[in-house]
Amino acid sequence: MKCLYRQFNELKIDIEMKPMEVSEAEKKRIKERILRQKKKHRAPKRISAAAALLLATTLATGFAFPTFAAKLPIIGNLFGMFTDNQSYVFEEYDTYATDIGMTKESNGISLTVENAVYDGESITIAYKMVSYKDLGTRPALEGILDAPEFGEDFKEYGYFPKYISKKIGDNEYAGLLIYQLIKGPKPEEIHVTWKGDEVLDLNNVYNAYPGDWSFEFKLNKLEVQTKDYADSGLFSQSEGIKVAIAKMTSTPISTTVYLGEKVDIPTVTKQEAEWRGILFDYKVTDDLGNEYNFIHYSSRGHSSDFNGRNLMSTPRITLSLLDERATSLLITPIVNVYKQKDNSASGELVPIQEPYEIEPIVIPLEKD
Secondary structure, X not given: OHHHHHHHHHOOOOOXXXXXXXXXXXXXXXXXXXXXXXXXXXXXXOOOHHHHHHHHHHHHHHOOOHHHHOOOOOOOOHHHHHOOOOOOOOOOHHHHOEEEEEEEEEOOEEEEEEEEEEOOOEEEEEEEEEEOOOOOOOEEEEEEEEOHHHOOOOOOOOEEEEEEEEEEEOOEEEEEEEEEEOOOOOOOEEEEEEEEEEXXXXXXXXXXXXXXEEEEEEEEOOOOEEEEOOOOOOEEEEOOEEEEEEEEEEOOOOEEEEEEEEEOHHXXXXXXXXXXXXXXXXXXXXXXXXXXXXXEXXXXXXXXXXXXXXXXXXXXXXXXXXXXXXXXXXXXXXXXXXXXXOOOOOOOEEEOOOOEEOOOEEEEOOOO
């Protein structure tokens, strides 16, 4: 709580603020969000002295035992705990998430799945953990997530998890699992089973705590709109490199851009090393000067035949909602050239040259 007050005190607010025009869509979104929060946090106006004493006793006990502490609400939403993370794209997630509120305890660690959201591009689960012991700086729940609606054909390689975690108090942690749906079906309704078998500190893999945390819940897919850019001619290229836009999907919570990457590795690396390769990063801006955070699913490799077909996984970047005033989105590829340090089993990579940008791809944004 003191940390929260400190953050309030550090806010820089312009007292001379002037009102600005807001679109009808923005007014509606703000209204829905406020009404939803009021519904979730409504409390009785009056409370008896006996009830107040019982509440105080319950709170004091809750901090002593994880099972009770895990059920205490964290001020604000768990998605908002990660605004300082470079992958933060969750501004609207709490508005559209399904409330789960399930708690399981194992090996002295109480874990509560607060809510989850499914938009056809990924499943994002927000959870918190409370323990008797210190679990490290970035503990995350690892295990198997599945839904029978996904089938068996893409079970081994159709999905890719990303973990975000942080410590928010003494032996208390918040976490997000972003389960990216790379290949396979994306049904309208899914029955999710998440079987966690280990809490692992992402900053120190030697800090691992086995257990059994199993959750089952149902999620409905949010509305998805897709724009195909496969034959649009939107691409950027440099010597030995071509990056093109394949398609873009929009949901009420995010925008995902699918990319195609082709690389002639010998031409780009200019190295005769036994193993050398290219890794792409991206910078995403718009014509108004906004720079966007994103979650990047990178390609697992690239074809050495520039004229051949790239058979690797399709890379993509998921952004937060775009500025409604923007008329174009700029995707700037950043090329990283590596080689293997030696022939040891470690497979350590070292950069051959400084990363460099190539020309941005400009995507026009159509207005509804």
